[in-house]
Amino acid sequence: MIPGPKGKFLTGNLNDMRQDFLQFLVDTDRDYGPVSQISAGPVKMVILSNPDDIADVLVKRADLFYKTKSTKRLLNTLLGDGLVSLEGADHKRHRLIMQPSFHARQVVNYTQVINDYTKSWLKWRKTGETLDIVPSFADLLLDIVIGTFFSTTLTQTPAIRTAMQSFSRALDLQIRSPIPLPKWLPTNLNRTVADALQKLDTIVYSLLKERREMKTPPDDLLTGLIYATDEDGKPLTDKEIRDEIATIFFAGYETTTTNLSWIFYLLAKNPQVADKLRAEFAQTDINVTTSRKQLPYLDAVMKEVLRLYPAAWLFDREPIEDVTLGGYTIKKGQTLYISPYVVQRKTEYFENPTDFNPDRFLQPANKELPHFAYFPFGGGPRVCIGQSFAQHTTTLILMAILPRLQFELMPNQTIIPAASATIVPKHGVMMRVNLLSYCGYDQRKHLTPKCIISCGGGGTQSPQ
Numbered sequence: 001m002i003p004g005p006k007g008k009f010l011t012g013n014l015n016d017m018r019q020d021f022l023q024f025l026v027d028t029d030r031d032y033g034p035v036s037q038i039s040a041g042p043v044k045m046v047i048l049s050n051p052d053d054i055a056d057v058l059v060k061r062a063d064l065f066y067k068t069k070s071t072k073r074l075l076n077t078l079l080g081d082g083l084v085s086l087e088g089a090d091h092k093r094h095r096l097i098m099q100p101s102f103h104a105r106q107v108v109n110y111t112q113v114i115n116d117y118t119k120s121w122l123k124w125r126k127t128g129e130t131l132d133i134v135p136s137f138a139d140l141l142l143d144i145v146i147g148t149f150f151s152t153t154l155t156q157t158p159a160i161r162t163a164m165q166s167f168s169r170a171l172d173l174q175i176r177s178p179i180p181l182p183k184w185l186p187t188n189l190n191r192t193v194a195d196a197l198q199k200l201d202t203i204v205y206s207l208l209k210e211r212r213e214m215k216t217p218p219d220d221l222l223t224g225l226i227y228a229t230d231e232d233g234k235p236l237t238d239k240e241i242r243d244e245i246a247t248i249f250f251a252g253y254e255t256t257t258t259n260l261s262w263i264f265y266l267l268a269k270n271p272q273v274a275d276k277l278r279a280e281f282a283q284t285d286i287n288v289t290t291s292r293k294q295l296p297y298l299d300a301v302m303k304e305v306l307r308l309y310p311a312a313w314l315f316d317r318e319p320i321e322d323v324t325l326g327g328y329t330i331k332k333g334q335t336l337y338i339s340p341y342v343v344q345r346k347t348e349y350f351e352n353p354t355d356f357n358p359d360r361f362l363q364p365a366n367k368e369l370p371h372f373a374y375f376p377f378g379g380g381p382r383v384c385i386g387q388s389f390a391q392h393t394t395t396l397i398l399m400a401i402l403p404r405l406q407f408e409l410m411p412n413q414t415i416i417p418a419a420s421a422t423i424v425p426k427h428g429v430m431m432r433v434n435l436l437s438y439c440g441y442d443q444r445k446h447l448t449p450k451c452i453i454s455c456g457g458g459g460t461q462s463p464q
Contacts, residue, residue: 002035002036002037002046003032003035003037004028004032004038004047005028005031005032005038010041012038012039012041012042012044013038013039013040014041017038021419022313022341022418022419022423025047025337025339025341025342026341026342026345028047029047029049029342034326035047035048035049035050035053035326035327043335045316045335045336046328046330046334046336046337047337047338047339048325048326048336048337049339049343049346050326051343051372051373052372053325053326054338054343054375054379055371055372055379057317057325057336057338058338058372058378058379058380059379059380061323062380062381062382063088064319064321064323065317065318065336066317067316067317068316071316072084072085074174074175075174075250077174077183077193077197078167078171078193078196078197078250079243079246080239080242080243080246080247081243082243082244082246082248083095083098083382083385084247084251091382092381093230094236094240094244096230097225097229097230097235097236098228098244098385099385100228102385104388104392106224107388108392109219110148110392110393111396113147113148113151114147114148114392114393114396114397115400116147118144118396118397118401119400120143121139121140121143122400122401122405125433125435126435127434128432128433128434129432130430131431131433132428132430133265133428133429134257134261134424134425134428134429135428137260138253138254140397141256141260142161142165142253143157143161144393145164145249145253146160148220148389149220149222149249150220150221150222151218151222151223152207156207159203160203160207162199163196163200163203164200164249164253166195166196166199166200167196167199167200167246167249168249168253169192169196170193170196170197171250172421173188173189173192174189174193175420175421200242200246204241204242204245205238205242208222208238208241208242212226221245221248222241222245225241225245248385248386250421251384251385252386252389254421254422255311256311256390258311258422258423258425259306259309259311259390260397261424261425261429262305262309262423262425263301263302263394263398264431265409265415265429266305266308266356267301267402268408268431269409270356273358274402276297277298277301278402280295280297280298281295281298281402281403286399290399291392291395292391292392292395295395295399296362297358297362298398298399299361300358300359300361300362301358302391302394303358303361304357304358304361305356306376307344307350307374307376308344308345308356309423310340310341310344310423311376311377311422312340312376312377312378312422313339313340313341313419313422313423314337314339314340314341314419315338315339315378316335316338317335317338318334318335318336319332319334320332340374340375340376340378341423343372343373343374343375344374344376346373348373349369349370349374350373404435404436405433405435406433406434406435406436407431407433407434408432408433408434409429409430409432410431410432413429413430414427415427415429
């Protein structure tokens with residue numbers, strides 16, 4: 001019998017899950033061990049937190065574990081048959097076709113687009129303004145996604161932005177909807193989904209038609225998907241391209257938005273870390289070719305934020321036959337939960353695991369961790385295909401913003417992580433903005449709102 005919290009007679013652990021699902025998972029793992037069981041009414045889910053068992057599911061025997069039917073049913077309406085829902089040979093074919101568009105060498109080609117949109121975002125910032133950084137970064141990331149996906153003209157961008165925003169709202173409602181309802185029912189959710197689908201399909205199919213007629217198409221994601229082929233030379237159909245664009249948007253837009261929000265929240269809470277980052281930037285010859293590998297402290301900060309708030313915080317799987325994991329028999333079709341959020345907060349692997357401490361990733365001992373003690377982008381054949389794109393985008397945005405802006409947390413707010421498609425700040429994160437003038441001298445003396453270029457540091461003027 002797999003151990004776990006008893007729960008109520010009819011509802012199981014639903015009340016505890018609804019109150020704080022993230023903490024409930026952490027507490028269950030702590031109290032019942034690396035193989036535990038929870039229930040939502042009559043439905044039972046097994047939680048795995050041992051890195052060896054996780055490697056077994058995600059890598060060694062990945063062909064025996066599929067995404068759960070409930071998750072695929074939940075997302076299929078909007079995402080169609082993209083990488084999230086495909087299995088077996090179909091998943092492998094699509095991944096091989098798409099891989100070149102997300103190779104590190106190709107991702108670098110998006111640098112100028114990312115920098116241009118970030119500079120545009122910076123121009124709107126003013127000293128003393130207050131903003132919720134979550135929707136503000138969402139606006140920035142939406143522009144970047146549109147620019148790297150479609151290389152659009154100014155006349156096309158508003159229509160694409162509207163379609164993507166509608167699609168994002170529909171996805172959020174769909175994920176939060178506890179019970180799947182027939183599509184023909186005139187509910188608010190069904191109307192929102194239908195409107196989002198109409199807008200997205202109209203714009204994507206229009207762009208596909210236009211792109212196929214171009215003699216010299218731009219080197220962006222859409223062109224990459226149109227001309228990519230599988231091992232037999234067969235390309236994706238327009239429907240398959242549409243589904244993959246929807247899937248990539250779902251997997252990359254909100255995850256990078258929330259990751260940036262958590263980064264700047266933690267930097268505001270730990271200004272000494274922000275100072276060290278600015279010092280590292282000042283001592284490095286920053287240019288368009290600078291990568292995270294040349295900035296070890298930035299790399300450590302990004303890793304630590306993803307440890308505390310992993311972009312993909314929960315994976316679900318179900319075995320296609322009876323299997324043994326951690327000494328227990330798991331029946332065919334049983335739902336398995338694997339949570340990087342839980343594993344990456346275990347004291348067995350990280351000292352003081354709830355503390356924000358980037359220095360832990362600069363220590364040699366960290367290299368001895370089991371592979372699946374830290375896996376914010378998953379692993380195995382379903383490891384996040386957009387990992388390089390997300391990290392490159394985040395790196396460029398941080399290098400542009402940190403030397404020029406200082407964010408200050410507004411008082412009287414409690415920042416609560418909430419489980420959604422990603423781990424989001426439940427009530428947002430209100431910040432006050434201070435403009436900085438970037439110079440190469442001592443950070444604490446010169447990187448302040450009062451710093452002026454005439455200090456002799458030869459910095460660049462704040463974006464006003």
